[in-house]
Amino acid sequence: MGTVSIRRRQTPRGYNQICLEPKLIPLTRVLIKKLYKAGTKTITREFLNLLTPQGIAIWFMDDGSKSYKKREGKVCSMTLNLNTYISKEENETIVAYFQQVWGFKWGLSKDKTNYRLRMGTKEGKRFISFISPYIHESMLYKVQTSLNVMATT
Known part of the structure; x- marks a missing residue:
């Protein structure tokens, strides 16, 4: 399995959020390719x-x-x-x-x-x-x- 980076941030409403960024995991790459056409999420x-x-x-x-x-x-x-x-x-x-x-x-x-x-x-x-x-x-x-x-x- 690939590397997963963890990033903490605060939402505009002040909630704490943990973002997992598993960009190196093969399944994630496939999902990104299927969902993000020209950089925009598109559901078909x-x-x-x-x-x-x-x-x-x-x-x-x-x-x-x-x-x-x-x-x-x-x-x-x-x-x-x-x-x-x-x-x-x-x-x-x-x-x-x-x-x-x-x-x-x-x-x-x-x-x-x-x-x-x-x-x-x-x-x-x-x-x-x-x-x-x-x-x-x-x-x-x-x-x-x-x-x-x-x-x-």
Whole structure:
């Protein structure tokens, strides 16, 4: 296996971040070649068709998040997000891929500048069950839900 450099940085919002830069690992070189056309990340259906459940879990560990909505102090719903940092059209390709290949219904949402995939409570629980076997123990917080406080719809 090749060399992995580790770089620490702080995000614009003040969070500490550790960046692993495994550019010398052969798989990383292949992924970079497939994903970065002319220096810009580009997601195609051809690339998505290469994904396995483990690959989807790795993607979620990297770019996924979970949040809860509360009503009267109690959790009433959960939202999963998959931050993609790509165009609306590419996100629509991802939404279609997940629906057609895996049967998951993602929606699109947009923050100030970027689109991302978004999933509600019921579908989110199903997705979490799908990827959970592949989640590293250090990332379990991204998929753990407390069923006694979660909405079931």
